[in-house]
């Protein structure tokens with residue numbers, strides 16, 4: 624069978640991270656040429672090229688996207704935006720202006736600018752394309768004490784739909800992946816702790832955290848021709864976390 628992305632070219636932001644790295648690796652394994660962007664250089668990478676870029680800095684995104692496009696000889700079929708500020712904990716009344724600004728600048732502003740540059744290149748190429756934003760289940764419901772992150776991911780969800788509407792005429796699709804808890808190097812100590820595992824078992828119907836490869840497989844589907852009619856949607860990859868109502872009457876078989 625031919626590789627699923629044979630002949631296609633992709634840019635992945637956040638490519639030094641757990642999920643972005645797995646997506647870049649997965650795309651390359653399926654025959655795509657991949658240029659990765661990240662603020663931090665990975666220790667090692669198997670990409671066609673890696674470019675350092677802070678997606679919160681408008682000029683830096685323009686320059687890096689142009690550079691990436693040149694490395695791909697002007698052809699761009701797929702963009703994945705996985706770069707994000709994560710973590711960050713603070714009760715809403717204590718959120719500072721600096722925290723708010725930085726989450727919005729990286730997570731929403733960075734997604735907007737990378738997608739806009741990609742859309743312009745895809746329109747110029749005339750072959751359509753696929754924009755895949757990495758949101759979160761926090762775009763659908765709010766985790767406690769994470770309002771800047773939650774708001775930024777909610778923005779990514781609707782930005783993705785707006786892009787789907789505006790770009791469909793050019794054959795460009797836009798979809799968001801909403802991961803639930805996914806174990807990556809950044810959070811592995813927490814995810815492997817007994818209390819967190821117990822929490823996952825109690826709240827996630829599948830009982831465990833996802834792996835970066837689970838998100839890469841979803842991205843692969845949204846990148847390939849098989850998803851040609853899928854646009855403006857959110858693909859939730861969360862082991863059922865968002866599907867289950869909290870149990871209001873523990874012990875009862877049914878609440879209504």
Ligand SMILES: NC(=O)c1ccc[n+]([C@@H]2O[C@H](COP(=O)([O-])OP(=O)(O)OC[C@H]3O[C@@H](n4cnc5c(N)ncnc54)[C@H](O)[C@@H]3O)[C@@H](O)[C@H]2O)c1
Pocket residue numbers: 636637638639640641642643660661662663676677678679704705706707708709729757758759760801802803804805806807808809
């Ligand atoms: N791991 C999870 O449980 C989880 C759950 C839901 C959503 N997500 C989302 O998945 C995506 C990837 O997260 P991850 O879990 O792999 O975390 P990660 O920290 O491993 O990856 C994030 C990457 O973004 C990069 N980055 C941060 N700020 C940047 C900037 N200003 N410019 C360029 N790059 C920047 C980091 O250097 C890092 O490599 C994020 O959008 C995150 O919000 C993750």
